[in-house]
Amino acid sequence: MSDTFVWDEEREARLGFDEAVFCGGKTPAQVELILERAIDADRGLLLTRLDAGRHEALRSDLRERLDYDAVSATALLGAPRAVRSTGGVAIVTAGTSDLVTAGEAARTLRYYGIEAGLFADVGVAAIWRLSARLGEIRGHAVCIVVAGMDAALPSVVGGLFRGPVIAVPTSVGYGVAAGGRTALHSMLSSCAPGITVCNIDNGYGAACAALRILGVQR
Amino acid sequence: MSDTFVWDEEREARLGFDEAVFCGGKTPAQVELILERAIDADRGLLLTRLDAGRHEALRSDLRERLDYDAVSATALLGAPRAVRSTGGVAIVTAGTSDLVTAGEAARTLRYYGIEAGLFADVGVAAIWRLSARLGEIRGHAVCIVVAGMDAALPSVVGGLFRGPVIAVPTSVGYGVAAGGRTALHSMLSSCAPGITVCNIDNGYGAACAALRILGVQR
Amino acid sequence: MSDTFVWDEEREARLGFDEAVFCGGKTPAQVELILERAIDADRGLLLTRLDAGRHEALRSDLRERLDYDAVSATALLGAPRAVRSTGGVAIVTAGTSDLVTAGEAARTLRYYGIEAGLFADVGVAAIWRLSARLGEIRGHAVCIVVAGMDAALPSVVGGLFRGPVIAVPTSVGYGVAAGGRTALHSMLSSCAPGITVCNIDNGYGAACAALRILGVQR
Amino acid sequence: MSDTFVWDEEREARLGFDEAVFCGGKTPAQVELILERAIDADRGLLLTRLDAGRHEALRSDLRERLDYDAVSATALLGAPRAVRSTGGVAIVTAGTSDLVTAGEAARTLRYYGIEAGLFADVGVAAIWRLSARLGEIRGHAVCIVVAGMDAALPSVVGGLFRGPVIAVPTSVGYGVAAGGRTALHSMLSSCAPGITVCNIDNGYGAACAALRILGVQR
């Protein structure tokens, strides 16, 4: 392990993305090693999929240096960047359980200095809620739509919002919705023109796509 | 074959549904045989999935006795029943290619004396179209929603219409939408409470479900 | 979280359904918060998928106010509504393990004042059991059929019962039956005309569909 | 090709099954070559999946020597064996379109001298039809059940028939039933104990299984 995690300076220069640490499947010891290296190098760091159990298991001196958010299972190491003024990103979610993935997107954007607007629980089974907040949503340059189950929301948003729409399916649900394939396929099949889609639960990827569009990685 | 198609009088008495003839996979000769028997017995008959090619291939004297509709691929034999007054059924579709299945439902209902209201091309990527016709739709007792692709429409309708909502996925689409599984799963996963679903392209089944609800099979 | 759960008065007015709380995936703390709000607002509440572990973990003062049923994993808060006279709903199940989902349907109906008739363990591998109770089942206006594995029961019931038949597949089973896809597909493919289907294990949805048909949400 | 089709005398001796020719995917020329060899060797031959088009395309002198059945797409070469008295095989089908596969089974059995009893169109959506013929069916030693769509029939038969039940799913159907996976999975998940299953549309295999049970291959 110790030989394989290095800051890829070349990649950071080319793409403008810092290395992020996907903690899913990593042991606490592996996460601790990475944190120590980042601290030694005096670098900030974004950690995703750091669930509460793994977070609790980290050495306390390391854990205390993290800005941890349990809902999104993300942690930030180091002082946050200053918030930039960019016209911004709206994150729209269908249900409360989509907040995990929406939070991962929001925290990733915050790491790069973007404060996203969050519009939660405006799923299409209660379409009047979305209508009520449409003006606000339209005030942003990019819209990330997070939805599970039937994922009908991106189609409605995509018919009302003119800018780029990035859809993120979530694995929330039961029966045929379990695991997120239904939401994913629904988004890919959307009748609204020009919606693009990320992998299931990939809030981090949606945020990176928004950063590429805004051109503000660094 | 000649031994296996008989009017199941008992079934008709129990359920109130006449025998319907699913022509998909049947040869013209097989369809002709059934038509002859129905004419001999002086019975009306509903034929579904009778595509234009099969219809053209029927013996002309039989073909001329049919009320054929190419869009829905259905044919009616015999004088139509009088239209009943029931409070009615609304059929709502997302796109023009859903008219095949919507038509199968409408013709089945008409066979039983119900004139359905058709609300076509009100998919959610243009939500204002649906809003404009919502009052009319609400004037019906039962709503059949036909949609392919992402099938977001039933969720929106199910959040606005108080009565029974029967959703029918269609096989229209390409990529992950091809074949109708995405639409089916999307409908089953709908966040709107109490929507029920039929098999892909099953307009006939949706009409029968509406007839069961209205209690007007015969 | 605190900002996203609100009583959607508009939805309740439109559809006649109260907000129900799907507890699957919610933490005890999230459930407690919702219960407190409902108590403050002096509202009744239906909770589904509240498994025994989560129920046990609730704060005891809140837990004591709940009418909890372990088999169906549902809880009711507040005094139950008076039972209405409606002609009624029959719930028919194939096997004992289908009682979880059947119970969710029954409890949802009870929340809205409907006392359903339960006909358990009448699967088709013992068809004489069903025959013995058919007269009773026919005395109801709507029939919900709950079945896992091969889900042959709805086809048989759908050929004997004239009114609306709502089929609910369950995830019970092993091998190709595990997860409920086989039961779902079997129901969607039923030869009995006019059967409609809900998502796997969705007893709540089946009950809502019955309420829409009976028109007795509120 | 000419080097690879030979009578496997050893196999015939071991299992008692003659070589059968699966014509699906073979060109008329390939079938003709095999027929010529069989005629040269003065052997009888069973051909399956010989659809009408391929049959028509065969050289007329060869075609005339075949006992061809269009419904089951099978042909027999040579004089048929005398019918044996064995207690017999019942073939039960759910719908008329299952007759293709049922016919393949019946013709295979006939090739080996067994005249099967055919009980067609007794699907469970009309359960009284099956009841009416149950006594007759029970008079056989082995029961082959052929069904597509939801394939509910084998479960009912398996609960009423005491001897071996061999279930054959058919690819008949549309939507989720298309291709026969739903019928296959439904049969494998049957609640009736001791039902066994063949591949989709495999009437030939079901007949061979019955022959193994009866011990009458040769």
Add this chain to the structure above:
Amino acid sequence: MSDTFVWDEEREARLGFDEAVFCGGKTPAQVELILERAIDADRGLLLTRLDAGRHEALRSDLRERLDYDAVSATALLGAPRAVRSTGGVAIVTAGTSDLVTAGEAARTLRYYGIEAGLFADVGVAAIWRLSARLGEIRGHAVCIVVAGMDAALPSVVGGLFRGPVIAVPTSVGYGVAAGGRTALHSMLSSCAPGITVCNIDNGYGAACAALRILGVQR
């Protein structure tokens, strides 16, 4: 629960199979209730999928009355039947992990008085092991073949054994073999004529099929 488990005397009379108890998914309390009833009725009982954990959790006085086998996760209540002389059943397995399912089949047969011959670990990657025991296997009337992974064994056995061959796929394996679908499909696709197949891990069903063939249920 208490109302739904009853001895179905009619079924037992028709099919000759006693009620068996599938313990997968049942709580210890549910199993205990059934055991008590069987003891009260002075009946023997076969329990399947009673894993070690559930077995340990049973009330000790009940547990002590069971003849439990941990490998096959089965338990027998009551004195075993006398072994009958029938010509017998051979159970052939590909690997050691198939012994769970093979054991379930063997114990079910034993419950009905049949002592099966077990031929373990004769998978085709070591074909000489099978050859060495072929003579013995051929001494039985029926052959049950249990295999996971690529399930090549039934094809080889089916080409060497003349009597009925019942194939049971197991869920053993990883990657594309995990869960048993590969083994199931492989068995259904076997080139050896007349092999029939049971659901994944369904040793009980295979035994019942053998009992139907031998006609020795009771």
Add this chain to the structure above:
Amino acid sequence: MSDTFVWDEEREARLGFDEAVFCGGKTPAQVELILERAIDADRGLLLTRLDAGRHEALRSDLRERLDYDAVSATALLGAPRAVRSTGGVAIVTAGTSDLVTAGEAARTLRYYGIEAGLFADVGVAAIWRLSARLGEIRGHAVCIVVAGMDAALPSVVGGLFRGPVIAVPTSVGYGVAAGGRTALHSMLSSCAPGITVCNIDNGYGAACAALRILGVQR
């Protein structure tokens, strides 16, 4: 049909996208009707999935007014817009058969006045071809990557190109690659951060996404 195709002026105003006509599944008569209406209204029109057969079948006076491209199966009606200067879109493809979808994207962009740069046949099995053209590709604001089979190209491009990357899977291929699911899943799983994905073969959608990003719909 005649009632269901109308210019949705409101949608055009909101999103800036003209109505486009997806000809897959439409009859020549239906396409002719739409063309006549567009000509009457003096509007330009983009038609996609108009394959050579359907194009040939159009009435000659209508066909002659179309700018048709057989490779991409697209047609433009009306004078093209002037080309705008926008920084541009690069379209990168893995193989020659991806040119169908790439062409659909390029023609859609051209309809809106964007002349895309095409970089064909630079798949990763010949990585030096991509390297040779990387400088040119980087000169564009947005990159659309079209690939079938294993779709490894977007991951490589996504690691070298800083701006937005829109990946389009194609249905080209055989075996596990047939239909495009492998390419789709591969793109969704890409390790390069911030790549977003369209439905299989959806070149039109990718172009619309690029237009949303550039903000140049109209």
Add this chain to the structure above:
Amino acid sequence: MSDTFVWDEEREARLGFDEAVFCGGKTPAQVELILERAIDADRGLLLTRLDAGRHEALRSDLRERLDYDAVSATALLGAPRAVRSTGGVAIVTAGTSDLVTAGEAARTLRYYGIEAGLFADVGVAAIWRLSARLGEIRGHAVCIVVAGMDAALPSVVGGLFRGPVIAVPTSVGYGVAAGGRTALHSMLSSCAPGITVCNIDNGYGAACAALRILGVQR
């Protein structure tokens, strides 16, 4: 098209493989263009998936220059290389319909100067045929095993042959075997250690893998 097909001299130098032309999905005109270029450049060429229809449609002067093989759907342009002495490749097939893919492998090897040994129709349902030819097969350095349906053959061969075994699934079959997924998964799950697998029907790839192992691309 004309800009995108070029001889990739660098690739040829690196890997030692000539460009091969996959004709599946290419029009005759596209194939003719490539042939003309090869003739102009005085190069040999291997064409795969050139079915009889496409071959017939080629311009006669070009067609006459091809060494065409209808069974394998391959064509060679130019004088064949001299046969090299390498220890060789054995190609083993389970059934006659596997000869298409086996032929593609054999012709690819021949293009590079390797004359493979073909061992056809030695499927495991007749294991004695394989045994009879095992000595010959073992005389080769590499073994390619081609099989469809249950693909049991590679496991048996892999347990008897010491050298590299390359397994190629074929799409031959019906029911669950149709398309080749069952054969593919069966091969990947083989219990014989160290078997590797190619895509379905990929005889060309298997030959290339053998060439890599023998180190004789050029």
Add this chain to the structure above:
Amino acid sequence: MSDTFVWDEEREARLGFDEAVFCGGKTPAQVELILERAIDADRGLLLTRLDAGRHEALRSDLRERLDYDAVSATALLGAPRAVRSTGGVAIVTAGTSDLVTAGEAARTLRYYGIEAGLFADVGVAAIWRLSARLGEIRGHAVCIVVAGMDAALPSVVGGLFRGPVIAVPTSVGYGVAAGGRTALHSMLSSCAPGITVCNIDNGYGAACAALRILGVQR
């Protein structure tokens, strides 16, 4: 159990592979029994999928005799063989989580006396890392490529490395990548000619394939 695990001397002689013990699904007691037998027989032994929990649970006297590696979950019993000089095997991985499977391959090779070269974390989203180490990789006779997610790496390596390339998909990933099917399909669909593939996570199999190629099993 005790009767079914034996050293298959014949297999070892034929193939040159020692029996290896797949511990996934085995209890510690079963593993201990095998270890005792190997010690009694004075044999070395390779154990795979022996996760940390199972390893910890082994009897301490047995555990102490093992050379255990937690990352690859493998254990070696007995003195290692001397390292042979063979030209060697390169193992290339895309990400750090692929080290589990890469390690299983490396340890298997080491068991047979081959010291593989490990090239970790050279995934294609950072293509320059691979370029930097290409010279070294090319110094080996065989290349094993281990990758999860989109598995783009084997296509790139297969276009740059002339010798045999064995690709191993890993189950690492989330969303559509979870379980390894995407990686598997991507590898099978690779455009680089002559790549062959093993089952998901099957590092052991890849090593055995390399040993077959090198001819150094024993």
